[in-house]
Amino acid sequence: MAYKDYYETLGVPRSASEGEIKSAYRKLAKQYHPDKNPGDDKSAERFKEIGEAYAVLNDAEKRKLYDTYGHAGEVPPGAYGGPGGVPGGADFGGFDPSQFSDFFQGLFGGRGGGARSGFSGFGGGQVSLEDLLGGSSGGIGGGRRFVQNVEGELQVSLQEAYQGSDETIQVEGRRITVHIPAGTRDGARLRLSGQGPGGGDVLLTVRVLEDARFELDGDDVTVSVDVPVYTAALGGPVRVETLKGPVQLNVPAGTSGGRRLRLKGQGWPRKGGGHGDLYARLTLTLPASLSDQEKELYRQLAELRK
Template identity: 75%
Template sequence: MAYKDYYDVLGVSRSASDADVKSAYRKLAKTYHPDKNAGDEKAAERFKEIGEAYAVLSDPEKRKLYDQYGHAGQVPPGAYPGGAGGFQGGDFGGFDPGQFSDFFQQMFGGRGGFAGAQGGFRNPSGQQVNIEDLLGGLGGAGQSRRFVQNVEGELQVTLEEAYSGSDEVINVDGKRLALRVPAGTRDGARLRLAGQGPGGGDVLLTIRVLEDARFELDGDHLTTTVDVPAPVAALGGDVKVRTLGGQIGHLSVPPGSSGGRRMRLRGQGWPRKDGSKGDLYVRLNLTVPGDLSEREKELYRQLRELRPG
């Protein structure tokens, strides 16, 4: 299996800062998000690659190991049973089990998963190594040892899913696990599935909330933009506003409103732990129809004559 270089996947250099990595990821995730590329298998695969690359390069320890050893399948000699300097009974041959555990950290299938979950790992000689063999067969002849192993990964959710909460299913070592992402979950939040990892370890998930072109999140408040016809902005009137939760609200636009004006819908922002919500700010975008009738054009000409400049 050929692996792509994670730096190439995100289009950044090996000396890229954390901010550069995050910025590149967000731009690419927005471009290739499934919501914008329904039915496009190539875009879905690209989106998965982007998530895998970011999962490693955004984590200082994982990035350090990746820079040193490459992909998880390219484990240093001696990291597998039977290799030079490998495990003999309970001896780890000088290799730190804490580092060894990072090679089991994979990206969850779909919007998250574990890299290598489809087909396992390969040892330095290129032979396929099953994760069950690694976790259950590291003992000497005639004995079986199973190491309790915590595994980590990232789960990507849309802004709307993070807002309302969502039910997800992930695959860990061939086992399907159901979980609930609570309403109001923030980017970077951690979920723990106790005892669901290989050998009875825990599955630790970091939630990554994708950006949404329709809404901006700042603290507990959301901002969206709504189109307002020029006559409504001039004379006042109601316009419909779609909230992040999918509801349709009505906003009363005062007469003489200008483009860029911000108005507030209280209690329509991000959910808080106490059950309340922040506010939704609505930015007005004045619009003029591109297909004016002759009567409409005449009225605009009269308006221009009445208010020149």
């Protein structure tokens, strides 16, 4: 009985480790994925063969049966769970590689964007095959369903990360609410248990978008504040943007440019409770244009300072 050499299909030796098999599969799956080869029947067939090979070689029990019987071309009926034990027609735990393309498309909600525009990896239209295949597999064919952990990125604004927010993403056509805890940092990882394909997990990396107004240093935040020269000289209130919203700050008389004034407890949330501080870095400003009277007053001031 003829059989398919699954090691040859994946381009790995028979002594290949689990990691080597997985790496080879990911590389080939990306290369021959239908989305990268639209209308190419040969690539589609090759993609199916790659999936079949991985379904067997990635499962320790099926691989052992294949090594024992398949290599000799004498696969006993039912050894792989399929009709007649023929690898090409096997059930492989309910996994049908020919459905990969539909699965990928359904998982990421098509190419029209997802419920959350900042979510790349599932509904944001920015997914790459490498992102998907980089997820750790719970075992293709290792059971009666396709179990896959998948990864993606979720973008949130600095204010959303600071205050916490609920974001909606789309996975396999399902809308899922993701809670972003207050004080979430860039690069934080969130796990949505059981929300992936076949009961796998969805692993999210939170990307906090930069805000040109704020500089984050540990738990402290620095913001630049424009102060008119007359306010700096005489003292007075100025408006300061914070992550909670604008507040009023009284600038002491005789303040120089570059001075930093602290607003206690207005910084980033601390893990143990409370907040860091916010520092207002003062920048002295002049009007874009001066009237003749204003120029004369500045000349008088310059004379007084001599």
